[in-house]
Amino acid sequence: MSTTHRDSSETRPLLQQDDVTSYHSVPGSGDSTPQEPPPPLNRVSGTDLAWVLAGLWSAVFLGALDGTIVATLLSPIGSYFNESNRASYIGTSYLLSVCCFTPLYGRLADILGRKGAMLLALSLFGVGTFLCGLAPSMDALIVARAVAGMGGGGVMTVSSVAVTDLIPLRQRGLYQGMTNILFGLGAGLGGPIGGWLNDNFGWRSAFLFQMPILVFSFALVIAKVSIKLPDEVESQSLQHKLRRIDFFGSLTLVGTVGCLLLGFSLKSTEELSWGHPIIWGLFTASAVWGALFVAVETYWAPYPVMPMRLIKQRTPLAVSLSCFFGSVAAFSTLYNVPLYFSAVRLNSSTDAGLHLLPHSVAISTGSVFAGWVMRRTGKLYNLTLITAIMTIVAATMIIFWTDSTSTFHLWFDIVPQGFGMASVITTTLIAMIASVAKEDMAVATGITYLFRTTGQVLGVSLSGALLQAVLTRKLRERITGPGALEMIEKIRHSTSIIAELSPDLRQAAVSSYADALRIVFICQAAANFLCFVCCLPIQENPLPGTHEEQEAQYRQRKYTIDSRTASES
Structure with a gap:
């Protein structure tokens, strides 16, 4: 297939507001006959939609809940197996697996159907989580988390694809905002629930506790998710579908x-x-x-899992890169702002964590706000740029935190980061979906989540490596003499001992952490700026407000692409 080039005409509406009839002709012929588009494939009643969303969103909620539950359990699990030095691999194996398998589900959603791909994701996630609760060793637990990640990578992708099938694009952002609220709720509840279960029933119960929610989601997906694919896909045999993998x-x-x-x-x-x-x-x-x-x-x-023709197109490439840089900055912020309050301000872990509360509220608010604006206006480009600028402003304010910074700024400055990034993540997903043909929608969604999850992992690991490099150099400059190396290692590996040090050592440790974190915060601002730059080429495509308009737009875009392909060949 030749590469499809997209010219400046794509910034104009492909379908006028009153154009419900699309015109089709055989390329190269003079015939052009109006043809009524068929009724939408997946129109559902409000009650059925509610059940479908309950099945899909309960899985999203569980995925977020699982992430913070496991983060809370790393220390008790490491102590139980007497391998605390390897506890971080429990999280790493899951994240690596998620990043590797997330994009595969875009194509699987087209081959196995939305229901089949979602059931596969839930099965892998459920088996892995159940095996975590029974793991006899640290090695077994790490492998089980990797299996869970194979499914966890598909839950968000397939649920997003399925909702896109059911909701017109103009309303899609609002539903994405509600998804993000549930995700944030799950992430917020995971820590307290995981700690309570561990204290009362042991860490294994925190994994087994998730099974009822998983069964609920699995049952609803089987019973209610019946999203139809085009006839040419539905009519294929299973053997033919498997050959497309x-x-x-x-x-x-x-x-x-x-x-x-x-x-x-x-x-x-x-x-x-x-x-x-x-x-x-x-x-x-x-x-x-x-x-x-x-x-x-x-x-x-x-049938490539990541068609290069999509990556070469203007809007998909811009969206992918903006999601990557935005996620790098967002997750670096999420991990390093609490560290600032623990190591520089010497607050307790509870107080340090509480400083993320306004950020969490801003994430939910920003996502819903972006969805509301897109639903009301049908536009996303200016909203994307304005909210991307908000993240740059927030990151810049954080850079200038000092001992004299007011309490208001310490609580407020992180809010525009959460609000802006949540909005950008929502608008860029809709921009991606609106820029591709219907048959590429699921794959394009998978590509978006690949760049997003990869940025999340690199945001944490790269900021951690940079922090330790600068911190080690600063500590060696400030702490010298007998026993200096041992003291430096203790300070690098535990912020809790800083408050107990002598005044001179405490000042050296606090100043070194402040210098290292400032470098990290500068890099966060740079990542947010790159996110903004990558948002500039995104094109403003129309967001249909009804199923009929959306089907007509898909048909018009397919006809345009087919015509260009025929003329180029």
Whole structure:
């Protein structure tokens, strides 16, 4: 298939507001006959929609709940197996698995159907979580978390694709905002629930506790999710559908992303040097797998898991990069702002965590606000740029935190970051969906989540590596003499001892953390700026307000693409 080039006409509406009839003609002929579009495939009643959303969103809620539950359990699990030094791999294995398998579900949603792909994701997530509750060793637990990640990567992607099938684009952002509220609620409840279950029933109960919610979601997906695909897909045999799976492309993509993220994660968690054979070996392997992946997707795969023609298009590329840089900044902020209050302000862990509360509220508010604006105006471009600028302003204010910064700023400055990024994540997802043909919608959604999750992992690991590098250098400058190296190592690995140090050592530790975190905050601002720059090329496509308009727009876009392809061939 030749690459589809998109000219400036794409900034104009492809479908006028009163154009419910689309015109089709055979390319190259003079015939042009009006043809009424068929009724929408997936119109559902309000009651059925509520049940479908309950099934999909309960899975999203569970995925968020699981993430913070596990984060709370790392210490007791490490102590139980007497392997606290390896506890971080429980989280790393899950995140790596999520990043590797997230984009695969876009294509699987087209091959297996929305219900089949969602049931596969829930099955893998459920099996992995159940095995975590029974794990006899740390190694078994790490493997079980990787299995859970294979499914967790699909829950958000497939649920997003399914909602897009059911909701017109103009209203889609509002539903995405509600999804994000549920995600935030799950993430907020996970910590307290995980701690309570661990204290009263042991850490295994925190995994087994999730099974009833999983069964509820699984049952509703089976009973209520019956989203129809086009007839040419529905009529294919299972054998033919399986032949459409891009096994080699999936393998090379997993190798590319897995080796890259594992290299950065080991650099951060194991404190290996950049020149260590394991680190540069993983990066080299990632580059080789990446070259193979591009070759396979470009020249060989008939149904590529990540079509290169999409990545080469203006809006999908801009959306992917903006999601990546935005996620890097967002998750670096999420992890390093509490560290500032613990290591520099010497607040308790509870107080440090509370400073993220306004940020959490802003995330929910920003996402719903973006959805409301898109529903009311049918536009997203200016909203995207304005809210991206808000994240730059927030990151810049955080850079200038000092001992004399007022309490108001310490609580408020992070709010525009959460509000702006939640809005950008919502608008860019809608921009991606609105820019591609209907048959590419599921794959494009998977690509968006791939760049987003990869940015999240790199935001944490890269900021951690940068922080430790600068912190070590500053501590060595300020702490010298007998026993200095041992003291430096203690300060690097535990912020809780800083308050107990002598005044001179305490000042050295606080100043070193402040200097290191300022460098990290500057990099966060740079990442937010790159996110803004990447948002500039995004095109303003119309957002249909009804199912009929949306179906007509899809048909018009398909006809336009087919006509261009025929004229270029």
